[in-house]
Amino acid sequence: MMARRWIFRLAGTLLVILSAPGTGPLGAQGAAVTGVLSAQWGDPSAPGGVPELRWILADDRGQTRSVVISAAQLARAGGLRGLDRRRVSVSGLLLSALRLGPGEAPAIQASSIQPLGAAGAEGALQFGSKPYAVLLCKFSDIPAEPRPPSDFVALMSNSYPNLDHYYREVSANQMNMAGTEVFGWFTLPQPRSSYVNGTSPNLILLGRDCAAAADPTVDFSPFAGIITQYNGDLGGSAWGGAMGITVDGQTRLWPFTWMPQWAMELSMYGVYAHEVGHSLGLPHSSGPYGATYDSKWDVMSNSYIAFYAPGNAYVGGHTIAYHKDLLGWIAGGRKVTVTGPAVQTLTLEAGAFPSPGSDPLMVQIPIPGTTEFYTVESRRLAGYDASLPGAAVVLHRVTPGALTPAKVIDADGNGNPNDAGAQWLPGELFDDGNGIKMQVGAQTASGWTIVVTPGNILTVSGTGNGAGQVASLGGVSPAIGCGITSGTGAGSCIAAYYGNPNVTLTATPQGNSTFAGWSGACEGLGPCALPMTQARNVTAHFTTDCTVNVSATPGAGGAAAVTAGGAAGACGRSVTVTATPNAGYGFQHWTEGGVQQSLSAGYTFTASVPRSLVANFQAQCTLTLGAGPGGTATLTAGTAAGNCGRSVTVQATPAAGFTFGGWSDGGSVTPYTFALASDLTLSANFVIQCTVGVSAAPANTGTAVVSAGGATGVCGRSVTVSATATAGYAFQGWSEGGVTQSANAVYSFLATTNRTLVAGFSLLPVAVTIAETGAGSVTGACTALAGRSCTVQAVPGESLTITAVPSPGWRLKEWQGACGGAAPTCQFTPSAAMTVTAVMELSDAEGFLQTALVRLLGDPGSSSPECAYLDAQGNRNGLCDVGDLLAWLDTVPAAALSAGRKP
Structure with a gap:
């Protein structure tokens, strides 16, 4: 139910469970x-x-x-x-x-x-199809039918978020409600007041009367349970469980629910899933704070974790792994019960949509000395669990005989069992303070890895050539009884302890053996007292004498000998062992069982237990470093003499005019780091270098770069230089000492000597348009006839000279553009594309007409300025004809012709 902090009613020591009103x-x-x-x-x-x-x-x-x-x-x-x-x-x-x-x-x-007989059926295994008969019953004094039967058919269907679909997902398709049918509405024989007294419904009477009303028309034989839905309130609660009733002439115990009217409203999907869970035998779970409905991790606690808008009602999530296990939905092979003494690392898979694999879906950790246990499960945001507080590992403490057996482990104790304190994530450790621990490792595609420690683990081992027995004193459980022979233990040599008990061990030698003492968590010869507040390791040493054996590795590296105290003798004597390296080898250290004992070649100790010591030698390798002409070589890391296999770093530094050319052993980099495996004479080689310099001229007209081969490098290498012109300029060529080397902007060559190259650039030509309006022409850079233009490509900065030549009867009015005034000749210097126009005007219309007539009569196709002008004023057919003349005369005032002046 909705995160409500409710508690069970207790009256003294009695849990009041009256069914009928007025008892x-x-x-x-x-x-x-x-x-x-x-x-x-x-x-x-x-x-x-x-x-x-x-x-x-x-x-x-x-x-x-x-x-x-x-x-x-x-x-x-x-x-x-x-x-x-x-x-x-x-x-x-x-x-x-x-x-x-x-x-x-x-x-x-x-x-x-x-x-009497076998244990009860709480959480009885639920597999296969479990169809329910849904009976819709209305009180005799309440005729309303709040929902049509079709709504309940949908509610029981195999589509989200309905009951058959829900239980298929939650059970991993091991149980379904296929075959569920809806019947009613049926009218009860009595009014609501006969069934409900205040907040106390008569469940027996309600259930029997509703079933009896349906019995004449319903065949109950196909069904596994009964859901009764009423059109009024049942005292404020919805009910689920089981009840014995008689239908079809047969009396049997039925999974049974009693659903009030409010169960058809906002709470519908969640409360139906919750009460059907009770009918299957499931109890509640909760947080640890005394509130029954506060855990969003279980539909059997808070069954309203997501709102489903199309159905206008709340939906619950999955039930917890403990409940799924009660119903048989977690196969035996996918439930791991961790018992001592071993630490177990497990890959825990989430319960929603489990794979067909074998990874556990639930881990159970018994609490020694009780019937209680912890459960560990993985939850992920998928399906009905999509609205959980988070994807995490979730723990419960389960007390099987309690009314609410499973309660969330919430680390922060803040009253909220859904926040971060209840979500165990990678690196987080649960420690109950008594030895049981659970740590979350990495997240996997389907869950999490976890490491479970069932208690504080005590490990007893032995060394020596003797025999003995190590045992725990008193009634501590579990007991240690470890028999040790020649260092090998047998029996109960490992135990996991819960509750942090004090454990005392004794060592008893057998036969002619002697107990030589403890190592690890204890020392000395007396009893070993251990507070088992953490994992501990203890070694008991049993021996018949204290021999000292020595050897050398590698054999060619040197010799090992017992030089004082003797190789055999009584325990407690002083012994000296000496290591002598052979030529080309150096002594490293003494070891025993792979563990370093001493760095001194002469090692003196008290032989209190048998010893097997190894003198470790290492071959010695020398580095001799040199350099050829043109530079130096230095050792920058490591030593020139030392153990073979050590790492050394050498650095080559070229002199001016040289470059590094590689090492004599084939190495090509500097600094150069390698493992020195044998004596080595190493030389750095240097070669003369050739430089290539580039520039652009004039300045700011383009760029010049060495684009391949490097500006400095080995003579004879291939080098490429590249030139790029600035906007408005063009590349002219590469030169060296004033001599052209290449016309290509990208120029490749072999650098056999020092080179100094210049990329030359020049301005790009610009287009200058010369035009004429009126009758006449412009000559000079190009010729433009009347009304037309010509274009010349000019180099910026170089001057141009043009002259205006008017036709007879015309004169130059003015220049437009780079030229000004009315002088016939204009000189200008272009810097960019431009247009210069000579504007002519008529000064003697009659004279022009005479000239035009001559042109017209003499050569109609003449390209003279006069004809060109007339054609531009006339029909523009490229000829000087009568039509052009008539068109022009229409534009000239008669007075101008008679007076011979400008119109």
Whole structure:
């Protein structure tokens, strides 16, 4: 339910579980009945509500009654698993009831409960198809049908987020609700007040009357459970569990739910999944703070973790691994129970959409000395778990006999079992303070790796050529009983301890052996007292004498000898061993069992245990370093003399005019680092270098670079130089000492001597357009006739001279552009593309007409300025014809012609 901090109602030591309203003592009448007992959970809708647990007994005479069981009785019977759906014998006092339904017997206040036969069915295995009969029942005084049956058909279907789909995913397709059918609405024989007294519904009467109303039309034989849905409130709670009823003429125990009207509203998907979970035998889980509905990690706690807008209702997530295990949905091979003494590293796979592999889906860590245990599971954001607080490893402490067995381990203790304190991520360590530890490693594609330590581990081992027994004193459990012969242990030599006990070990030699003392976590010859607050290692040394054996490695490297105290003798004597290296070798150290003992070639010690010492020698290698003409070579790291295999670094430094040409052993880099495997004479080689210098001229007209081969390098190398002109300039060629070398902007050559190259650039020519308007022409750089233009390519900075030549009857009015004024000749210096125009004007219309007539009569196709002018004013057909003349005359005032002046 929604993160609500609710607690179970306790009245003294009694857990009150009355089913029928208006109950009380029925005199002092006693009764003893036998039948099947089942639990019903009431889950409130309101914040701050309190969950309620009831018990119903279907007795052997076909009657059904409520049973009141104290908390102490429930605990003695083993909790829910000890009583739920189990055959029992109950004796106690009968309680009166204001109204009993047909076949309902008075409630009984149990004074004793005796389980009969096998354990109960709480969490009984659930596999295959589990179809439910959904019965829609309305009170006789409430005719409303809040939802049509089709809504419940959809609710039970195999599509998200409906019940068949939900349980297929949560069970990893091991259980489904296929075959579920919806029936009703049926009318109950009584009004709501006959079934519900305040906040106390009569579950027996409700269930039996609803089933009886449906019985004539419903064949119950195909169904595994019954869901009853009512059109009114049932005292504020929805209920789930089991109850014995008679349908189709047969009495049997049915998984059963009682759903109030509010279960069809905002809470629909979540509360249905929750109560069906109770009908399958699941209890609640929670955080550790006394609130039942505060854990978003379990639909059996908070079943409202995501809002599904299309259905306008809340959806729950998966149930926890402990519950899945109760229902058989975690195969035996995918549940690992970690017991001492070994530390186990496991790859824990998430429970949502598990692969068909073998990685565990649940790890169970027993708490020694109790029936309790920790569970470890991996949760990921997928499917119905997509809205969990986070993807993480989640731990619960499980007390099997408790009403709420599984409670979240929340490290920060802040009252919120959903925050970071309950999400165990890589590097985080759970330590219960008594020896059990769980550390999260790396995240995998499907979960996480974890390392589980079932307790503080004590490891006992032995050395020496003797024999003995190491044992723990007192009644500490588990006990150590480790037999050691010639350093090999047998028996109980490793134990994991919980609760940080003090463990005392004794060492007893056998035969002619002597106990020579402890090493590791203990020293000396007496008992070894160990506070087992952490992992500890202890070695017991048993010997028949204290021999000292020596050897040398490698054999060619030198000799090892016992030079004082003797190789054999009593324990406690002083012994000296001496290592002598052969030529070309150096002494390194003494070792025993691969562990360094001394750096002195002469090593003196007290032989309190047998010793096997090895003198370690290392071949010596010398580096002789030299350099050829043109530079020097130096040793910058390592030593010239020392152990073969050591790392050395040499540096070559060329003199001016030279470059490094490589090492005599083929090395080509400097500095040069390598492992010296043998004596080596190494020389640095140098070669004369040739430089290539480049520049651009004039300045700022382009760039010149050495684009390949380097400006400095070995003579004879291939070099490429590249020239790039600045905008407005063109590359002219490469030159050296004023002599052209190449016309190519990219110039490659062999650098056999020092070179100094210049990339030459010049300005690009610009287009100068010379135009004429009127009759006449412009001559000089190019010729432009009347009304036309010509273009010349000019070098910026060089001057041009042009002259305006008017036709007869015309004169130069002005220059436009780079030239100004009305002088016939203009000289200018272009710096960019430009246009210069000679503007002519008519000065003598009659004279022009005479000239034009001559042209017209003499050569109509003449290209004279006069004809060109007339054609531009006329029909523009490229000829000097009558049409052109007439068009021009239309534009000239008669007075101008008669007066012979400018029109």
